[in-house]
Amino acid sequence: MKKYNFNAGPSMLPREVIENTAKQILDFNGSGLSLMEISHRAKDFQPVVDEAEALIKELLDVPEGYSVIFLGGGASLQFTQVPANFLIKKAAYLNTGTWANKAEKEAKLYGEVVEVASSKDANYTFIPKDFSVPADADYLHITTNNTIYGTEIRKDLEVSVPLIADMSSDIMSRPVDVSKYDCIYAGAQKNMSMAGVTVVILKNDKLGKAPRELPTMMNYCTHVEKGSMFNTPPVVPIYSLLETMRWVKAQGGVEAMDKLAKQRAEIVYGEIDRNKLFKGTVAEEDRSLMNICFVMNEEYAELEKPFFEFATERGMVGVKGHRSVGGFRASCYNAQTIEGCNALVQAMQDFEKKY
Numbered sequence: 001m002k003k004y005n006f007n008a009g010p011s012m013l014p015r016e017v018i019e020n021t022a023k024q025i026l027d028f029n030g031s032g033l034s035l036m037e038i039s040h041r042a043k044d045f046q047p048v049v050d051e052a053e054a055l056i057k058e059l060l061d062v063p064e065g066y067s068v069i070f071l072g073g074g075a076s077l078q079f080t081q082v083p084a085n086f087l088i089k090k091a092a093y094l095n096t097g098t099w100a101n102k103a104e105k106e107a108k109l110y111g112e113v114v115e116v117a118s119s120k121d122a123n124y125t126f127i128p129k130d131f132s133v134p135a136d137a138d139y140l141h142i143t144t145n146n147t148i149y150g151t152e153i154r155k156d157l158e159v160s161v162p163l164i165a166d167m168s169s170d171i172m173s174r175p176v177d178v179s180k181y182d183c184i185y186a187g188a189q190k191n192m193s194m195a196g197v198t199v200v201i202l203k204n205d206k207l208g209k210a211p212r213e214l215p216t217m218m219n220y221c222t223h224v225e226k227g228s229m230f231n232t233p234p235v236v237p238i239y240s241l242l243e244t245m246r247w248v249k250a251q252g253g254v255e256a257m258d259k260l261a262k263q264r265a266e267i268v269y270g271e272i273d274r275n276k277l278f279k280g281t282v283a284e285e286d287r288s289l290m291n292i293c294f295v296m297n298e299e300y301a302e303l304e305k306p307f308f309e310f311a312t313e314r315g316m317v318g319v320k321g322h323r324s325v326g327g328f329r330a331s332c333y334n335a336q337t338i339e340g341c342n343a344l345v346q347a348m349q350d351f352e353k354k355y
C-alpha cells in the first residue's frame, strides 16, 4: 500500500533526493568507492560542499558578508553555540514553544536573558505579538516554526535589534530577508536533508566578538575559516542536502515552496474546519503551514484512537500528535505532496461518514 509520510522529523524527502543519494552511496561519481568511504578532503567532495553552500545562498538570497557553514550536533547544539558566540551582555528570547524554551535555558549560561514574551501558560497555542525588546539587547532569538505546537512566525519580525532564528522546521519554505538576521540555524532533518547536519548562516562582521574563551569547536570562526572542514563534516547528510537544494531550485525556489505550502495548508486546515469531528489547536492567525495540529471535538473525544487506526490503515504515517498536545499532527514540509494532503482529507471525510 502507498504510504503517506507525515512524520515531524526526520521527515519526508523528495523521492529523487533519496534515489540520487542512494546511487552515490553505491558508487560516488563513478569512482568505484561509496560516498560513505571517501575522504571529506577528496577532490570530488569539495565541489559538493561548495555547491550546497552556493545553492543555499542563491535560494535564500543571502547577501554579501554572510557565511554558510555545515556543523554536527543538531539544532540543539546551536541553543548553546549561539549565545556562546553572540551574547555579549544581554539577549532577548521569545518563548513560543518547547524548542524556544530550551534555547532560552542555554543562553542563561552565558549572560543576562530577557524573556520578552511567552505563551507557555496557554500551552503555546499562539504567538505573542505585543512585546518590546530591550534596545540594548545583543539580539532577539525567535523560533520561526514551533514544530510541536503548530504555530509559525511566517514573516520577518520588525524589531530594533538583530534577529537570530531557529528555522529548523520551516527553512526553505518561504523567502526570508536574511539581512535582518545575525544568525539563522536549522537542523537539516525537517526540510533539507537526513539527520546529521545543521546549517548555520552567519553575519561575518558579528563573529569573534564574544567576551569569553571559546572551545575551538564551539567557535563559529573555526568553521567559517576552514569552510566547514575543520574536522570531518557529515558527508552523506551534506550530499543529500545538496540534492534537496537542487530539487528546491528545480521546483522554482522558495517562492514555489511558499505557494505549495499555502495550497497544502488550505486543503488540510479547510477540512479540519469543515469536518464536525475535528478542530484545530492553535490561534488561526498563527497556524503553521508546516505542522498542522488538530484534535477531536469534545463530543467525539473517544474517536481519537479509532481515527488514528483508520488513518494508519489508509497509509498515513506519523500523524500522531506530540505527547504535549495530543491528537494529530500532519507535518507538511516541502516534500509533502498535494496528493498526500488529499489522501489525509479523504480519510477524514470517510471517517466522518461513519458517525
Ligand SMILES: *Cc1c(COP(=O)(O)O)cnc(C)c1O
Residues within 6 Å of the ligand: 009, 073, 074, 075, 076, 077, 099, 143, 145, 146, 147, 166, 167, 168, 169, 187, 188, 190
Ligand atoms: C527538531 C527541532 C529542534 C531539535 O533539533 P535537533 O537537530 O534534534 O537538535 C530544534 N528546533 C526546532 C524548531 C525543531 O523543530
